[in-house]
Amino acid sequence: MSSNKEKRFFHFVKHRTKFFLISLVGVLAGIILLATVGLNLGIDFESGSRVDILADEPLTEEAVYNQFEEAGKGYVPDDVTLAGENRNMASATFIGTLTKDEIAEIQTYFNEKYGKEPSVSTVSPQVGQELAKNALVSVLIASIGIIIYVTIRFQFLYGVAAIVALLHDAFFIIAVFSIVQFEVNIPFIAAVLTIVGYSINDTIVTFDRIRENLRFAERIKTFDDLARVVDLSLNQTLTRSINTVLTVVFAAAALFFLGGEAIRSFSFALLVGLIAGTYSSMFLAAQLWVVWKWKSMERSRKKPKKKDPEELEPEV
Amino acid sequence: MVKKSRIFIFFIVLLILGGIMSPTVMNVAKGINLGLDLQGGFEILYEVEPAEDGKKITDETMQATVSALNQRVNVLGVSEPNISIEGENRIRVQLAGVEDQQTARDLLATEADLSFRDVDDKERLSGEALEENGASVGFDKSNQPVVTVTLKDADKFGKVTKDIIEDYSYPNNRLVIWLDYEEGDSFAEESQKEDPKYLSAPMVNKPLYHKNIQIEGNFDIQEAEFLAEVLNSGSLPVELQEVYSNAVGASLGEDAMEKTIFAGFVGIAIVFLYMLIYYRFMGLIAAITLSVYIYLVLVIFYWMEGVLTLPGIAALILGVGMAVDANIITYERIKEEIKAGKTIMSAFKSGTRRSLSTILDANVTTILAAGVLFYYGTSSIQGFAVMLIVSILTSFLTAVYGSRLLLGLWVKSRVFNKKPGVFGVKESEISEL
Numbered sequence: 093m094s095s096n097k098e099k100r101f102f103h104f105v106k107h108r109t110k111f112f113l114i115s116l117v118g119v120l121a122g123i124i125l126l127a128t129v130g131l132n133l134g135i136d137f138e139s140g141s142r143v144d145i146l147a148d149e150p151l152t153e154e155a156v157y158n159q160f161e162e163a164g165k166g167y168v169p170d171d172v173t174l175a176g177e178n179r180n181m182a183s184a185t186f187i188g189t190l191t192k193d194e195i196a197e198i199q200t201y202f203n204e205k206y207g208k209e210p211s212v213s214t215v216s217p218q219v220g221q222e223l224a225k226n227a228l229v230s231v232l233i234a235s236i237g238i239i240i241y242v243t244i245r246f247q248f249l250y251g252v253a254a255i256v257a258l259l260h261d262a263f264f265i266i267a268v269f270s271i272v273q274f275e276v277n278i279p280f281i282a283a284v285l286t287i288v289g290y291s292i293n294d295t296i297v298t299f300d301r302i303r304e305n306l307r308f309a310e311r312i313k314t315f316d317d318l319a320r321v322v323d324l325s326l327n328q329t330l331t332r333s334i335n336t337v338l339t340v341v342f343a344a345a346a347l348f349f350l351g352g353e354a355i356r357s358f359s360f361a362l363l364v365g366l367i368a369g370t371y372s373s374m375f376l377a378a379q380l381w382v383v384w385k386w387k388s389m390e391r392s393r394k395k396p397k398k399k400d401p402e403e404l405e406p407e408v
Numbered sequence: 409m410v411k412k413s414r415i416f417i418f419f420i421v422l423l424i425l426g427g428i429m430s431p432t433v434m435n436v437a438k439g440i441n442l443g444l445d446l447q448g449g450f451e452i453l454y455e456v457e458p459a460e461d462g463k464k465i466t467d468e469t470m471q472a473t474v475s476a477l478n479q480r481v482n483v484l485g486v487s488e489p490n491i492s493i494e495g496e497n498r499i500r501v502q503l504a505g506v507e508d509q510q511t512a513r514d515l516l517a518t519e520a521d522l523s524f525r526d527v528d529d530k531e532r533l534s535g536e537a538l539e540e541n542g543a544s545v546g547f548d549k550s551n552q553p554v555v556t557v558t559l560k561d562a563d564k565f566g567k568v569t570k571d572i573i574e575d576y577s578y579p580n581n582r583l584v585i586w587l588d589y590e591e592g593d594s595f596a597e598e599s600q601k602e603d604p605k606y607l608s609a610p611m612v613n614k615p616l617y618h619k620n621i622q623i624e625g626n627f628d629i630q631e632a633e634f635l636a637e638v639l640n641s642g643s644l645p646v647e648l649q650e651v652y653s654n655a656v657g658a659s660l661g662e663d664a665m666e667k668t669i670f671a672g673f674v675g676i677a678i679v680f681l682y683m684l685i686y687y688r689f690m691g692l693i694a695a696i697t698l699s700v701y702i703y704l705v706l707v708i709f710y711w712m713e714g715v716l717t718l719p720g721i722a723a724l725i726l727g728v729g730m731a732v733d734a735n736i737i738t739y740e741r742i743k744e745e746i747k748a749g750k751t752i753m754s755a756f757k758s759g760t761r762r763s764l765s766t767i768l769d770a771n772v773t774t775i776l777a778a779g780v781l782f783y784y785g786t787s788s789i790q791g792f793a794v795m796l797i798v799s800i801l802t803s804f805l806t807a808v809y810g811s812r813l814l815l816g817l818w819v820k821s822r823v824f825n826k827k828p829g830v831f832g833v834k835e836s837e838i839s840e841l
Contacts, residue, residue: 146660192517192650196510199655209448209509209657216651219453230784234777241776245769279719282781282789286726286796289777293730293770297737300766332740335686339679339736340729346675347722352667354445354718362726 104326104374105319105382111375115260122267129270134277137224139217141186143169145202145210150179159205160184164197175353189214227281231262234285238292246299249384254295257369257377261291264368265361272360279358287365290340294333295373301325302378315386322382326374337370414821418814422696429703436706441488442504443717443791446665448658449486449504452516454648456497459519465497469645474499479641480515483634484508488715498651504715509655511634517648518588520638522557524568525584527576527595527609532568532583535643537561539619543639545632548624553632555623557639566617573612584609585623587635607635664718672725676702679732687739689830693815694735694807701731701799701806708798717791727799730774734807737770738763739831746833752826756819760812767808771800 104111135142145156153172160167169184190198195212202210215223235255242251262284269276302325306312309321344366347359444451456465456473470493481489481503490502506512524533542558559565572581584595585607598604607625627635680698683691705724709716742759746752775797782793824830828838 144657144660146657146663189650192513195653195655196513199510199657203657208659209655211654211656211660213654214650214652219652226784230780233784234780237776237780238773241773278789279792282719282792285777285781286723289774289796290730292773292777293733296770296773297766300769304762328744329740332736335682335736335740336729336733339682339732340726342678342682343672343675343725343729346671346678347668347725350667350671350674351722352664352671354664355668355722358719358722 101323101327102330103323105322105379108375108379108383111379115372115376118267119260119263122263122270125267125270129273131266131270131276132273134275134280135185135213135215135220136277137220137227139215139220140170140188141190141212141214142183143186143198143202143210143212144183145181145206146176146208147180147182147206148208151182152179153182156182156184159201160198163201164194167194167198181353189216223278227278230281230285231288234288235259238288242292242296242299246303249381249388250299250303253377253381253384254292254299256380257295257372258288258291260372260376261287261365261368264372265365268364269357269361274357274360277357279355280361283358283361283365286362287369290366291369291372294336294369295377297332298325298329298373298378299381301329302381312389318382318386318389322378326378330374333370333374337366341366410823411821414817415823418817418821421814421817425696425700429700433703433706436703436710440706440710441713441715442661442665443715443720444502444504444654444661445656445718446661446716447505448509448656448661449502449506450509450513450653450655451500451502452513452650452654453494453652454499454501454517455651456499457647457649459521459645459647465646470497470499473644473646473648476520476641476644477501477516480638481512483637483641484512484515486512499648505658511630515634515638517650518638518644519647520641520643521588522639522643523586523589525586525589525595526572527580527582527584529584529589529594531589532571533565537564538639541640543636545629545636546622548622552624553627553629555625555627555632555635555639557621557623559619559621562617562619565619565621566615569612570615573615579611581612582609583612585625665721668718668721672721675725676728679728683732683735686832687735688832689818689824690735690739690742690815690832693811693818694732694739696814697735697806697810698728698731700810701803702728704802704806705795705799708802709795712794712798714794714798715791716795719789719792720795723792723795723799727796727803730771730800731803731807733770734767734803735811737766738808738811743831743833746828746831747837747839749839752824752828752831753819753822756815760808764808767804771804775800 145151151174153174156172157169160169167186170187171185173183175181175183190212195214199209199212202208235258238258239251239255242254265284265287269280302322305321305325309317312318312321341363344359344362347355348363351359456470458465474491474493477491477499478489481491481501484503484506486503486506488504490500492500494500501516503512520535522535522538523531525531537559539558539560544556546554546556548554569583572583576582586593586605587607593605595606595609598606599609608623610624623635625631625635676698680695683694685691687694702724705727714720738760741763742755745755745759750758778793778796778800782790782797818824828835
């Protein structure tokens with residue numbers, strides 16, 4: 093909230109190594125998690141069938157198994173999970189794909205039992221692979237498109253730093269999903285791509301301010317000069333970053349807590365990504381940029397060495 | 409000097425907006441097409457395979473299949489059927505709000521290939537002998553529904569029946585009528601079952617030189633109509649294999665929709681509240697423009713006949729967050745300019761001008777991501793992407809220009825001159841010039 097105290101000035105760049113370390117540790121932990129625990133892939137990517145039942149009474153896993161046994165010629169789900177506030181929802185998954193007639197049998201059975209038609213989806217192995225491939229391709233294409241746009245509007249270095257932040261966020265969501273073992277499905281991919289868009293949005297706002305301050309800044313001679321510009325920009329956009337992420341988090345959190353089963357993993361991915369996105373644009377993208385920018389400035393200074401030796405004099 | 413006329417205009421604008429929005433918003437919201445995940449229905453991705461070995465799937469066969477499917481779907485009375493070709497050999501069928509899912513699925517998948525066979529399953533007459541659009545529903549003497557089909561050539565049927573009598577004696581002098589006979593189906597086996605796969609197996613006692621044949625298959629009236637309909641809409645030149653299907657029960661869809669809309673209201677209410685507390689008067693303007701934003705998105709979605717899916721609702725709510733961002737960027741700028749010692753008027757002018765390019769860059773990148781989603785996504789994701797793009801474009805309009813207009817009226821009225829507190833800026837924060 094706006095206070096009458098002197099606004100605090102945070103020196104972000106000074107701590108950049110810590111930020112890099114945090115992100116590095118996070119990414120490493122994520123890789124280990126993915127390699128060991130892995131993701132809870134939904135049928136969208138694994139092939140198989142899934143039946144969602146809405147009952148008018150609380151269910152137990154055993155009851156659901158028994159009901160499948162009774163249905164038609166008898167079915168044995170490979171897994172049953174319960175959901176809903178009163179545990180009146182259940183989803184059963186099958187490894188194989190159910191045929192049209194089997195689906196009809198199951199739907200008829202539960203329709204007669206609860207008066208509510210269950211939802212049934214099936215994915216063949218081939219389509220599952222394609223969906224997964226498409227998801228990956230779409231993240232890549234979006235990344236390349238964004239790099240090109242940012243390079244045109246800003247500079248190549250901004251673009252690369254933004255993409256690192258973006259991939260960091262996308263990976264972070266995936267790693268968290270490995271921990272909580274929520275189902276990874278098609279809406280999850282939508283959430284990741286939304287975060288890709290949001291993360292870049294956030295990074296751009298910060299970069300936009302850096303670019304503007306750089307224009308008004310006096311000659312940048314040392315790394316500290318550059319760092320000061322970045323710190324100033326980050327501090328200036330800090331309130332905006334926090335307020336924006338808060339408002340979007342409010343919306344995403346409402347969806348997560350109240351939005352029902354169907355979009356729970358979607359809104360959770362959004363929540364995680366929003367927080368990661370804000371972190372990465374302040375603590376990763378801007379910091380990477382300042383390090384790379386300084387290096388490229390040093391390099392271009394060394395080139396005209398013979399013509400203009402005074403320029404090289406260190407200022408410190 | 410305060411210009412009261414500006415404030416007057418502000419309230420007029422507010423009245424007009426309220427006057428347009430409140431009576432129409434419900435109609436617009438109800439008129440939007442709901443996706444199958446919200447109202448129930450199903451989506452199937454078929455892989456198209458040639459009905460006979462060795463035949464190839466061409467563009468023409470794909471087109472013919474789609475139009476045959478379209479005709480069949482018309483029977484179901486689904487308001488917005490969507491049947492499209494995907495890739496080289498796939499067809500996606502989306503039927504939202506279909507009441508009897510199982511009949512619909514049967515109707516779609518059948519090849520509608522009628523054949524007449526002897527008891528040893530040898531084909532005597534194929535579906536090609538049928539007259540187009542010649543099937544109809546009638547009733548026999550005991551008022552049982554029957555399906556009558558018309559043949560192109562009465563002599564041909566006469567010959568077939570004559571052959572049967574010559575080749576077989578009682579009780580095997582039957583002509584078995586199959587729908588979608590598949591390699592391996594056998595009359596001997598099916599006739600033992602309570603519900604045989606073939607339609608009927610009438611005995612033939614004398615050669616029949618008729619064009620019209622009655623099929624008595626113990627149908628109820630629905631089944632009879634179904635059969636006549638598929639026979640009339642033409643047999644499929646291909647076999648359809650389900651490779652992906654998603655059927656949503658109507659009550660599950662409704663349940664999800666209700667919860668999501670409720671969550672949306674709560675989320676948006678919190679956002680409004682936060683904006684009001686943090687940005688005071690500017691927060692009020694933001695709340696007004698956000699309401700206009702939500703209304704406009706619904707109207708635009710209604711006009712473009714978009715299909716609202718569950719992720720689509722999520723995109724709308726998320727869009728509120730993004731629209732708020734444009735407001736926040738602008739308001740933060742204005743506050744900064746006020747703190748820098750500028751007058752309210754010039755802070756407003758430079759604040760809105762400077763924030764524009766930031767907002768533009770930030771939104772273009774999000775649209776890029778949404779565009780990719782639309783191109784690569786399946787139906788429900790596409791609904792999400794369309795909604796996201798509509799949201800971003802609309803939010804640009806309302807959050808940038810709407811906000812600027814409404815706030816501008818107050819600023820230019822000069823009532824806020826020397827009152828930075830209205831904008832959430834304390835006197836002590838303002839640096840001396």
